[in-house]
Amino acid sequence: MARLTPTGYLLPSIHSVPPFFTEQPNPTTQATLTEQWTRLILSYARHRRLFFIRIEDAETTGGDWDEVLRNEQINRRVMPAHLSSLLATLVAKNLAVYEPPKQTRSVLLFWRSPEEWGETLHEWATSTGQLNTILTFYEIEDPPVPSPLSGIPTALLRKAIASLSKTGRAQIIGAADGEGVRLFAGTGK
Template identity: 40%
Template sequence: MSAQASSSQSVTTQPTAHGQGSSAPPTSLRPTKSASGFEFPAMWSFPPFFTLQPNPQTLAHQLLLWRNLLLEWARHERVFEVNVDSAGKDVLGVFENKGIGRRLLPPSVKTLMSELVKNGEAAPDPPKQDTHYLIYWRKPEEWGDIIYHWVMENGLNASIMTFWEITDGDLSETTEFRQLSVSILRKALESLVKRNRAQIFEGKGEAGEGVRFF
């Protein structure tokens, strides 16, 4: 039985009643390119992909596919945060394929985000809740290294810089960390503090917080 024969087929090869395997997704599916140029894999156009499967082995593989897809998409779109309960136009594009009328529902997104957290690819923000997450297509330590290299390369370690100057100032306009989430920026800078490469100074409001690099 082919994967096209039933919408309830799983996202991986499953045995049929006759012991034969069926492929998923159907070979007729092709990658889909978004308006921004991101190429979604063929699996994203396979309706069962948007329903978490009950079989533990199948589910583990499905979540791995979703993890990789979400991280690649977030990197391309420069998305730093995920709100599980988003609705309507606020639903992240990766979680909804309007072409096939399918969406990864909030309970499934929570399960997915839990997997990313387990693998160090996301973190609840604030902690101890399960609706809002930071997504780490780069780990905070990596962002810290990139920012530190930029600071030293441009001789910006002579004075205190505000958080805003780092992510939104004129000097950072062409950097990879442009408009980086403040929460991720703070974690990145804290990683530098632990390595004695920076000191954070409190200020009024997030834009007023400052940092000196050593």
């Protein structure tokens, strides 16, 4: 039975099935459950605008991920080793990257691909009349008027800008007070 969380997210019915929370010995069954976990993690992250998931989220209560990683009604939770395996799958499928790099306990989720974020950035700059001006990363990540980019992590913003740079629609600018970007009109792709 599907269940609505306190934040208004509709959990899939599989979330009420105890085996969903443990790694399964049958590889086919595990592959199916991993695919369902992948979809659940990404859609929940999009719903809540969460950019990171960490192994610690399985180890502590009261966090942003409790609604997904636990089901108190059936007394189940995802164990850290299982979450680690799920994170590795997300990274292998290019749906996340380890962030910071060179560790495997925290990932930056791509519930929108870096290319989609690049398009969002370009549309925002176009609609707010900021093409051909230099914007600091801070102005994009924490604008005075909330935007679709509010709160975007710098690492993801860099990837979005890189995707626009490939099509000649963005250029990173070094400045005394940090980095910025200039966005150009263009058709993209």
